[in-house]
Amino acid sequence: MSATPTPADAVVYLPSEDFVKNAHVSGMAAYQALCQEAETDYQAYWGRLAKELITWKTPFTQVLDDSQAPFFKWFADGTLNASYNCLDRNIERGLGDKTALIFEADGGEVTKTSYRDLLAKTCQIANGLKSIGIGKGDRVIIYISMSIDGVAAMQACARIGAIHSVVFGGFSAQSVRDRVQDTGAKAIITADQQVRGGKHLPLKAIVDEALTLGGCESVQHVLVVKRTGAELPMTAGRDLWMSDVIANQPTVCEPEWVEAEHPLFLLYTSGSTGKPKGVQHSTGGYLLHAALTTKWTFDLKADDVFWCTADIGWVTGHSYITYGPLSLGGTEIVFEGVPTYPDAGRFWKMIQDHKVSIFYTAPTAIRSLIKAAEANAAVHPKSYDLSSLRLLGSVGEPINPAAWEWYYREVGGNRCPIVDTFWQTETGGHMITPLPGVTPMVPGSCTLPFPGIQAAIVDETGKDVPNGQGGILVVKKPWPSMIRTIWGDPDRFVKSYYPADFQGKYYLAGDGAIRDEKTGYFTITGRIDDVLNVSGHRMGTMEIESALVSCTELVAEAAVVGRPDDTTGEAICAFVVLKRSRPEGDEAKAIAKQLRDHVAKEIGPIAKPKDIRFGENLPKTRSGKIMRRLLRSLAKGEAITQDTSTLENPAILTQLDQTY
């Protein structure tokens, strides 16, 4: 990947006059006015927007309660319901017959669902959940692939005040078990199977396995949506077909009006330790930012067709499939499949077929589709009619300027602004991003903070660093959609995000960043903790190390680092010491495969190390610490410039050269 240029010497791209004129936030002066409004009276600013974008059952009287900082409360005495805001409210506004979801299955079949139908389905599931004893505050695990049922299941939980925790369909039984155990979920919603890239893959069978691993006593029911009709063993009393549960349920269900701080969902994400954290989001503040960013960053209008390609198992799917676009009454695509099936022109064909106007995807997808397009003109975007597009977005990892320019030119036809949106599971919605009718774009830079977000770059002591100097990305003021706590572990929340280094005052994002000297534009330089970003998926190095060493019959010790990769952004590189002698050749290959399969079983296939290297030991200091910086150099294949004089065992460096 080419190095990110500093914005000062980079090419600047401007939105067209026409785009600026029609945008929800139109022109730099409008952006600055919003920032100024937030600066002048922070609470009044967020209070105004919360009243404009959200329909409250009981209006709030206080915007921000910081009396127990960093456990901030927003709009605390207001009550609302997220599903009412996403569904009923649109129908009341006359959008009942409008298409909410355009579902395209892996095989290409298209199903359109109106707001009225989505509400009916949501209510039936909500009533079904109630009929099996699920109510306000109960946790429900949703382990399902991209589907109307998945979106409706999330909305149904929100409707009755149950807290959903979606687990990405690529995670293993072990990962499902861990999340069931940590949430204490009463029910799991899943499907018989999922269909991706022409293959039928298990879901219910993995849930069954998870429930045999122990620690899942909280689960009373497993609700199974029929996707492929595969033969499945059903455990009597526990397992129920979703179709039976909702068969005689009414299509109306009075929303449960919850306090703004009531948890809407938990979503597990990787941190610096071996155990994923259950990020807890609120109902009011979260929904506000999901709606507001969909409106301002994506400039969503009544006749747009919006497509976010993320899975509902990730935060991007929560904010920009299930909640944001629906809260605004938008029409959006829900895609079951993968970008390369039946061929790598699938995205472009779908944009053409559905006349998609706003397209939001990840740099990894773009990079892999560039490769495919360069190899085969038939799957090149220019072989499709993409003239419906007016805006493009990027998320999940830094986008390298070459990929940005290709996206702009070949997909956007030099006409569509690109919003490079920086944010995190913890932030709930966009934090630093261009606004499409405002911001001159610089490839590789996420440009400027969203109005009201006080992003800054500081040194280790919390002091602002001057522009042009890299540092630690923080957010100085709380914002409505911020993480509320880590489920069951408030201490870890404080330590991870409001560390004493900054007197507990600033939110620590975990990324490094640099601002341009002239423009003040932000460029994210990557994680500063032990978190890797592989194809836009977050993974902790410790998590993968734990998975490797849990293969106790083989592994004595393991260290995992990231290295740059042209397609996936970062790749996982594992250094492994076996209990037996160091393997070579075919034997090493076979053991490497065994270890990859083991990691896939422990976490999921996305965590499989790309490189595995075996040593009789790992490079350690005399005090026994693994020299990770050195491992990073080895993984990259760069010359060792670090001081190796403290290295206990220099001879093993040559062993660690060989990749399997």
Ligand code: 6R9
């Ligand atoms: C939304 C999401 C968060 C981490 C984040 C950062 C990286 C996300 C980015 C970006 C550069 C962007 N990241 N967007 N880096 N530019 N536009 O991806 O959430 O899965 O929690 O990952 O992803 O490192 O800290 P999540």
